[in-house]
Every structure is written in C-alpha cells, then in structure tokens.
Amino acid sequence: MTPAPAFTSRLEPNPHPRTPEQRDAILADPGFGNHFSDHMFLAEWTPDAGWVDARVVPYGPLTIDPATAVLHYAQEIFEGLKAYGHADGSVWLFRPEANATRMRRSARRLALPELPEEWFLGSIRTLIETDREWVPRGEEKSLYVRPFMFASEVFLGVRPAHHVTYSVITSPAGPYFPGGVKPVSIWLSTEYARAGAGGTGNAKCGGNYASSLLPQQEAAEHGCAQVAFLDSAEHHWVEELGGMNLYFVQSDGSIVTPSLSGSILEGITRDSILTLARDLGHDVIERRVSIDEWREGCADGTITEVFACGTAAVVTPVGALKWDGGEALASDGEAGKVTLDIRSALVDIQYGRADDQHGWMTQVLPA
Incomplete structure (x- = not known):
C-alpha cells in the first residue's frame, strides 16, 4: 500500500457563503445537526496512488453513481468530535488524536484504508481555519466536527472498494440541554x-x-x-x-x-x-x-x-x-x-x- 505523503491541501473558496447576518442568526440558535458551515474537506484514496487530492471546497451535495459501492454494501465509517471556543477567542479540540486512532481501528474492521493521524488532524484544522467564523460562542455551544469515509468505487462486486472518499463537515451545535441537564x-x-x-x-x-x-x-x-x-x-x-x-x-x-x-x-x-x-x-x-x-x-x-x-x-x-x-x-x-x-x-x-x-x-x- 502506498504510504501517505505529508499533509497539504488546496482551497476552493465558496463563491456564495452565507452572509454575516445569516450566519449570526444560525449561531444564535443552531440546534444540533441542522446547519453546516460554508466549506467541507475532501480527499481520495486508491491502492496505487494512496491518499491524494486533499482539498477544502464549497459545502454541497456529493455526486455519486447509483452503483457506488457504499450504497449497496455499507462500507463506511465516521467519527464525531467538537471544537470549543474559549473565552479568550481561541478554539480547541478535545482529544482529537484519540478520534484519529479509533478511526484507523474502524477502518481496519471495515476493510477501508487507514487515514494517517497527520491527515486526520490536518483536515480538521484546515477546515476550521477556513470556516473559523462558524465556531459558536456562548454557554455550551460548540462546532460539531464529522469526519467520515466511504467506498466510492462504482462497482457491484462484493470486495473492499478500490476507490475511497474521505470527507469532513462541520455543524454549529447549541447546548444539548437548553433548559438544564434533565434525566x-x-x-x-x-x-x-x-x-x-x-x-x-x-x-x-x-x-x-x-x-x-x-x-x-x-x-x-x-x-x-x-x-x-x-x-x-x-x-x-x-x-x-x-x-x-x-x-x-x-x-x-x-x-x-x-x-x-x-x-x-x-x-x-x-x-x-x-x-x-x-x-x-x-x-x-x-x-x-x-x-x-x-x-x-x-x-x-x-x-x-x-x-x-x-x-x-x-x-x-x-x-x-x-x-x-x-x-x-x-x-x-x-x-x-x-x-x-x-x-x-x-x-x-x-x-x-x-x-x-x-x-x-x-x-x-x-x-
């Protein structure tokens, strides 16, 4: 298997991002999993090339063929973590290395390629830097980060896919218990x-x-x-x-x-x-x-x-x-x-x- 190169990525800015007023309205009451930032991260993998084409692109639909393997055999994994805005304006992740380790473990079980920790952390950091204004501030608000990987090869045979797509999306999240912690x-x-x-x-x-x-x-x-x-x-x-x-x-x-x-x-x-x-x-x-x-x-x-x-x-x-x-x-x-x-x-x-x-x-x- 081809080793992954050092992490670098390119940026395709969203030509139509939400206005500051639209974004502020969302961040005031984001709920959970309802809204998404202006960009997403994508990368591809094949057995010959390894991990390639790391990029931040405008958030939007993925175009997939009806015969894409994940639709038929559910060869996919994901992670979930949060970015937290601190009172001094800085932004932090909680134990992202542990998420990277678990994602590699999940990949082994689902016969997917393992994403190096450098790429996992780099993809999240790059996306948050691009969409930094989407990190909500306030009591128990956060930016939910969803990395995921799926079999994107167009093929109906039952075997591990020879083309895999990795992506990261982010979603502002409000307090899970807006009325207080309730049993x-x-x-x-x-x-x-x-x-x-x-x-x-x-x-x-x-x-x-x-x-x-x-x-x-x-x-x-x-x-x-x-x-x-x-x-x-x-x-x-x-x-x-x-x-x-x-x-x-x-x-x-x-x-x-x-x-x-x-x-x-x-x-x-x-x-x-x-x-x-x-x-x-x-x-x-x-x-x-x-x-x-x-x-x-x-x-x-x-x-x-x-x-x-x-x-x-x-x-x-x-x-x-x-x-x-x-x-x-x-x-x-x-x-x-x-x-x-x-x-x-x-x-x-x-x-x-x-x-x-x-x-x-x-x-x-x-x-």
Missing part, C-alpha cells in the same frame, strides 16, 4: 441487539446505528428517549445505549461501567470519564453488569445513580429504565450529584474553565 427515560430492548460477537460493534460505522433505529422507534413509542441493549448471546448483560456508554454509581461511591466486550464502542468520552471519576476520588470498576443487577440495584439502593455519555450530550442522567410491566428508578428520577460533578469537571476542561491536567485539549486557532 431521560430508557427503554430496555429484549428482542433486538445492537451488535454481536465478531461483528462491528466496536467500530464506528453507520450499520450499527441503522440496526438501532427500529428499537429506538419502539422506545419512543413508550415515551423513552433512548434504548438500552443487552448482549446478543445471553440477552442478560448490559452493553450500551444506541450511541452512548453507561455508568452505574454504587451506594459506596464507586462507579461501574460495562467492560469492553468487542461489541461495545470504545467511547472517547467514556475513557475520559473513567479518568475524571478517579480524579474525583471514586473507585472505577470495569466489569460485566447484568440487567438484573441494574433492576435490583435501583430497587434496593445499591445503585444510586445511572448516567450515560457521548460526544453530543457529554453526560446524560438516566432517570428510569422501563420495560413491559415495570421500571427501575435511580436517584428518584433526578440528576444525581456524582453525575453532575463529573459532567461539570469534563465540560469545564473542554471550555477552558479548568486546568487541562491530562493534556487533552489541542489548540486549533489562537486567541
């Missing part, structure tokens, strides 16, 4: 599994999320915001939500999270929280957690708080687990102190309000 209800899926042993559960690919949509729809029909999945073999061990990792605060102050099983996504927020929880004096335990332990722990007080984490919401308190015929309530359905303390510790680092003792923040733009 959510979770529906227990007893019929469906998110992923199985030997599958793609520990890769960040669209197929994992597609398989969660039907049970997610079922959760919504029962008034729940998310769905909890059990393992596919025994339907007994707690794995994760549709796109978030889970934690259980014990009555002795320790925090338990399901151990990585090969079918659980190794979340970067997950790993960060394990470190911060230890910093705050908690014993942190990674082990298997049964659904019976979750139910019974909430009932007898052994489990005092439950929360989930992910890039979008950072930390989400879980108020209730529901299933046909019952529910398990943690922390009286309110956001618990441990949950809120951990969330504050993480968010304060991301927004530059607390010392970055672990070297997690990477500066993209100076003050």
